[in-house]
Amino acid sequence: MALIVYSGGLDSTVLLHKLAAEGRADGALWADYGQRHRREYDCAASNCRKLGVALDVADLSALRPLFGDNALTSAAVGVPEGEYAESNMRMTVVPNRNMILLAIAAARAIALKTDSIAYAAHSGDHAAYPDCRNEFADALDGALRLCHYEPVRLERPFINMSKADIVKLGAELKVDFSETWSCYNGGELHCGKCATCLERKQAFKSAGVEDTTSYAE
Amino acid sequence: MALIVYSGGLDSTVLLHKLAAEGRADGALWADYGQRHRREYDCAASNCRKLGVALDVADLSALRPLFGDNALTSAAVGVPEGEYAESNMRMTVVPNRNMILLAIAAARAIALKTDSIAYAAHSGDHAAYPDCRNEFADALDGALRLCHYEPVRLERPFINMSKADIVKLGAELKVDFSETWSCYNGGELHCGKCATCLERKQAFKSAGVEDTTSYAE
Numbered sequence: 001m002a003l004i005v006y007s008g009g010l011d012s013t014v015l016l017h018k019l020a021a022e023g024r025a026d027g028a029l030w031a032d033y034g035q036r037h038r039r040e041y042d043c044a045a046s047n048c049r050k051l052g053v054a055l056d057v058a059d060l061s062a063l064r065p066l067f068g069d070n071a072l073t074s075a076a077v078g079v080p081e082g083e084y085a086e087s088n089m090r091m092t093v094v095p096n097r098n099m100i101l102l103a104i105a106a107a108r109a110i111a112l113k114t115d116s117i118a119y120a121a122h123s124g125d126h127a128a129y130p131d132c133r134n135e136f137a138d139a140l141d142g143a144l145r146l147c148h149y150e151p152v153r154l155e156r157p158f159i160n161m162s163k164a165d166i167v168k169l170g171a172e173l174k175v176d177f178s179e180t181w182s183c184y185n186g187g188e189l190h191c192g193k194c195a196t197c198l199e200r201k202q203a204f205k206s207a208g209v210e211d212t213t214s215y216a217e
Numbered sequence: 218m219a220l221i222v223y224s225g226g227l228d229s230t231v232l233l234h235k236l237a238a239e240g241r242a243d244g245a246l247w248a249d250y251g252q253r254h255r256r257e258y259d260c261a262a263s264n265c266r267k268l269g270v271a272l273d274v275a276d277l278s279a280l281r282p283l284f285g286d287n288a289l290t291s292a293a294v295g296v297p298e299g300e301y302a303e304s305n306m307r308m309t310v311v312p313n314r315n316m317i318l319l320a321i322a323a324a325r326a327i328a329l330k331t332d333s334i335a336y337a338a339h340s341g342d343h344a345a346y347p348d349c350r351n352e353f354a355d356a357l358d359g360a361l362r363l364c365h366y367e368p369v370r371l372e373r374p375f376i377n378m379s380k381a382d383i384v385k386l387g388a389e390l391k392v393d394f395s396e397t398w399s400c401y402n403g404g405e406l407h408c409g410k411c412a413t414c415l416e417r418k419q420a421f422k423s424a425g426v427e428d429t430t431s432y433a434e
Contacts, residue, residue: 029283056283062276063321066246068328095327096364099320103313104280110312111285131364139360146353147313 001026002116002155003109005101006055008044010180010200011120011158014170018157019118020051021173026114028053029105033060033067033094043181058104067094098131099140106144106152117144118155124163124199134159163199164206171209178212189216218243219333219372220326222318223272225261227397227417228337228375231387235374236335237268238390243331245270246322250277250284250311260398275321284311315348316357323361323369334361335372341380341416351376380416381423388426395429406433 002019006012006028019025030044041057048055098119105117125132137156145151158166170177182200183190190197192215204211219236223229223245236242247261258274265272315336322334342349354373362368375383387394399417400407407414409432421428 058283059279060277062279063324066273066275066321066325066328094324096320096324096369099360099364100317100324103316103320104283107280107311107313107317108283111283130366133363136360136363139356139363143316143353143356143360146350146356147316147348149347152313 001114002118003105003112003114004028004053005105005117005119006030006044006048008040008042008047008181009120010170010177010182010203011122011163011166013043013047013177013180014166014173014175015118015120015158016047016051016053017173017175018169020053025051025053027108027112028055029058029101029108030055031058031060031101031104033063033097033100039183039186040181043179046179056108058101058108060100060104096131098129098136102140102144102154106147109152110148110150115150116153116155118157120158120166121156122158122161122163122166132159162206163203167203167207167209171207176212177204178214182213187216189214191215192217218331219335220322220329220331221245221270222322222334222336223247223261223265225257225259225264225398226337227387227394227399227420228339228380228383230260230264230394230397231383231390231392232335232337232375233264233268233270234387234390234392237270242268242270244325244329245272246275246318246325247272248275248277248318248321250280250314250317256400256403257398260396263396273325275318275325277317277321313348315346315353319357319361319371323364326369327365327367332367333370333372335374337375337383338373339375339378339380339383349376379423380420384420384424384426388424393429394421395431399430404433406431408432409434 002024003026004016004019006016016025016028028048030041045055102117102119109117121132130136137154137159141154144154182196184194184196185191190213201211219241220243221233221236223233233242233245245265247258262272319334319336326334338349347353354371354376358371361371399413401411401413402408407430418428
């Protein structure tokens with residue numbers, strides 16, 4: 001059984017469906033680390049309800065002052081437009097976010113007597129996010145196996161898959177993609193212009209799967 | 218330079234003094250994870266003020282419901298009396314506490330552009346706490362070096378020292394031990410009876426250093 005680090009985004013929603021289909025989804029953990037909006041939470045709650053998976057919330061909003069300025073949690077920094085490039089990708093990084101989330105997920109897994117946690121890092125994240133890379137996942141898995149009396153394992157089934165591969169898998173699993181959220185801006189609809197919206201559009205196109213997302217433009 | 222994970226306890230207060238004496242204390246991080254009392258915080262704030270080290274607070278009290286029942290954060294479980302034994306030591310474990318604190322400290326270090334974090338795990342903790350052992354610290358150090366664009370290092374200078382060794386070092390560094398807190402109970406004075414008070418008393422005795430702690434009995 002596994003506890004899923006679940007943002008309500010496309011990748012982790014497919015992960016939730018995959019583990020639920022395997023009968024291995026023992027719970028999901030959504031973290032509030034001071035994001036600009038709660039659309040991701042609404043998507044997470046909706047998918048968990050549908051699949052009958054318990055959703056816990058880790059309220060980390062009080063940590064916001066520790067993280068410094070970045071586009072996801074700081075009002076002082078705007079969300080960059082256009083495709084991912086090293087400079088604007090770095091602006092979207094909450095420092096060490098994945099280790100923080102995975103450490104808390106492991107604590108929750110221990111409390112629930114679950115022996116595994118899972119996250120949806122994929123190969124498209126590698127260039128931008130050090131904590132989505134194989135080497136990081138391998139090293140953290142090693143530490144998680146030693147953090148408590150019984151080992152906790154870190155599952156990362158998508159780490160060598162592209163986002164288009166994840167879209168294809170999601171389509172097979174009948175994921176309702178309109179109930180997943182990617183956009184970094186806080187609008188009612190996906191903006192269609194920020195780096196993560198462009199990456200989302202491209203993934204559907206590459207996968208040959210209909211994109212049911214409503215974009216503002 | 219290093220950011221110190223600082224509880225206000227004896228061990229981390231000696232660590233703070235050691236790094237300050239070396240001119241390497243770049244900040245300290247105190248975490249509120251739902252402890253029964255704030256005496257540790259008062260000690261932490263007092264020592265940081267005296268040494269001119271900035272103290273940040275990571276408010277994790279909202280995570281308390283995720284951690285399950287344990288003697289440090291749950292009102293439903295009493296603090297065990299008597300010497301450390303495996304059964305009562307396990308009751309004092311907040312699951313995966315050190316990884317959570319070290320991950321947040323690393324995030325803060327990245328925001329401050331500091332390349333190192335330090336914690337005061339020592340050899341006396343090894344039997345009780347998996348996340349104070351060499352193997353865990355080595356593995357987590359490996360993950361921290363990969364979590365961001367530049368590596369973060371994990372310093373653990375006390376990991377092969379006993380608590381008595383730490384008391385001796387603290388005496389050399391002129392630490393005011395009366396401004397450090399160990400007791401797991403929430404009294405005005407150290408209770409003198411819980412496992413951590415007994416361990417504290419024994420460390421002073423073994424070190425041959427005067428114990429200036431006021432014990433209730």
